[in-house]
Amino acid sequence: MSNYSSQIGRLESELLNPHVLSLPPILALKALIREICLSPKPGLVDMNNNGAHQDMNFQTFIKSISAISSWFEDFYQYGKSNANISTSDFLTNIRPIGLECEKAMFTATNQVNTHKGGIFAFGLLLSTIGKLAQLKSSVTVPIICNEVANICQGMVNNELSQNNHRNSVGERLFKQHNLTGARGEAESGYKTVNQISLPVYQKMLNSGYSEESALLQAMLYLLAYNQDTNLVSRGGLEGLNFVHKEARDLINQGGIMQQNGREKMLRLDDELIKRNLSPGGSADLIAVTWFLANYSK
Ligand SMILES: CC(C)(COP(=O)(O)OP(=O)(O)OC[C@H]1O[C@@H](n2cnc3c(N)ncnc32)[C@H](O[C@H]2O[C@H](COP(=O)(O)OP(=O)(O)OP(=O)(O)O)[C@@H](O)[C@H]2O)[C@@H]1O)[C@@H](O)C(=O)NCCC(=O)NCCS
Numbered sequence: 001m002s003n004y005s006s007q008i009g010r011l012e013s014e015l016l017n018p019h020v021l022s023l024p025p026i027l028a029l030k031a032l033i034r035e036i037c038l039s040p041k042p043g044l045v046d047m048n049n050n051g052a053h054q055d056m057n058f059q060t061f062i063k064s065i066s067a068i069s070s071w072f073e074d075f076y077q078y079g080k081s082n083a084n085i086s087t088s089d090f091l092t093n094i095r096p097i098g099l100e101c102e103k104a105m106f107t108a109t110n111q112v113n114t115h116k117g118g119i120f121a122f123g124l125l126l127s128t129i130g131k132l133a134q135l136k137s138s139v140t141v142p143i144i145c146n147e148v149a150n151i152c153q154g155m156v157n158n159e160l161s162q163n164n165h166r167n168s169v170g171e172r173l174f175k176q177h178n179l180t181g182a183r184g185e186a187e188s189g190y191k192t193v194n195q196i197s198l199p200v201y202q203k204m205l206n207s208g209y210s211e212e213s214a215l216l217q218a219m220l221y222l223l224a225y226n227q228d229t230n231l232v233s234r235g236g237l238e239g240l241n242f243v244h245k246e247a248r249d250l251i252n253q254g255g256i257m258q259q260n261g262r263e264k265m266l267r268l269d270d271e272l273i274k275r276n277l278s279p280g281g282s283a284d285l286i287a288v289t290w291f292l293a294n295y296s297k
């Protein structure tokens with residue numbers, strides 16, 4: 001068994017309690033476990049190293065997943081209990097739960113931001129799935145993503161074009177570069193995942209590649225195309241463009257499927273570490289990719 005599979009097996013039995021968690025939250029937590037185990041992930045914390053980070057390591061992420069697991073159930077149950085309220089109230093009322101979940105994460109990690117973006121994405125996805133389940137709607141990937149888009153409709157305009165004064169990274173980068181970050185991705189119904197990483201992941205699996213190889217190839221496509229605000233926050237647009245170009249070059253050479261594909265990913269990891277670049281948004285989206293692929297099975 002590969003190191004990837006054995007670590008996942010160990011962490012799933014340590015962190016997931018099927019007696020207290022419903023299936024959708026379990027799948028979301030499995031997605032976060034896969035994300036942290038997937039290696040090499042250029043610039044990011046993985047099983048090989050801490051990427052371009054001094055303040056967190058593999059264990060920080062495990063503590064974070066453990067701390068947020070019960071909140072994932074709360075997101076799902078919130079969706080079930082509030083299935084009939086308006087989409088704008090649905091979003092307004094879920095955010096305090098999101099903030100409490102963020103607080104639990106920060107307490108568990110000694111104030112390090114491990115999963116703020118992941119909490120945002122899975123908060124929306126799990127509450128939406130709870131709502132759809134309660135309404136006895138069929139719960140396919142297009143239906144889930146379309147409903148997330150409905151719930152988030154106007155978010156970029158309301159929180160970034162207007163009322164933009166909290167000065168978070170996302171707000172600052174919208175003002176400077178018109179980047180819409182995690183909010184734009186949610187409001188688009190996870191367009192980058194649906195149009196890029198999910199088709200690549202599924203094609204790789206259909207061609208007989210392992211889950212690990214399929215996720216690495218999908219990760220490379222996210223590095224090549226995602227408008228990742230974390231890269232811009234640390235390296236400016238130059239940092240984002242550098243990662244896009246390097247990942248596209250690697251894809252053109254055959255990506256992870258070429259004979260020395262993994263070695264080239266390792267070299268890209270070294271390069272991002274040297275430049276202090278960490279694609280945290282793409283880390284979240286690879287977890288969303290695995291989640292949606294497995295939700296639709
Ligand atoms: C709406 C919020 C997400 C507000 O956050 P903010 O205004 O800062 O918005 P963004 O910068 O757009 O994004 C926040 C996080 O989202 C991830 N992200 C970035 N780009 C994308 C993208 N293109 N698509 C999707 N997601 C994206 C990313 O999160 C990951 O990276 C974080 C770790 O990175 P690190 O480099 O360590 O970052 P820092 O420690 O912050 O900086 P350094 O000092 O180290 O450089 C980690 O969180 C990953 O998950 C972005 O960081 C949202 O937070 C919000 O409103 N929260 C309130 C609660 C709520 O409403 N929840 C939702 C309903 S349940």
Ligand SMILES: Nc1ncnc2[nH]cnc12
Nearest residue numbers: 036044045114280283284
């Ligand atoms: N593996 C990872 N490394 C660094 N930042 C992240 N944000 C989410 N996952 C991450």
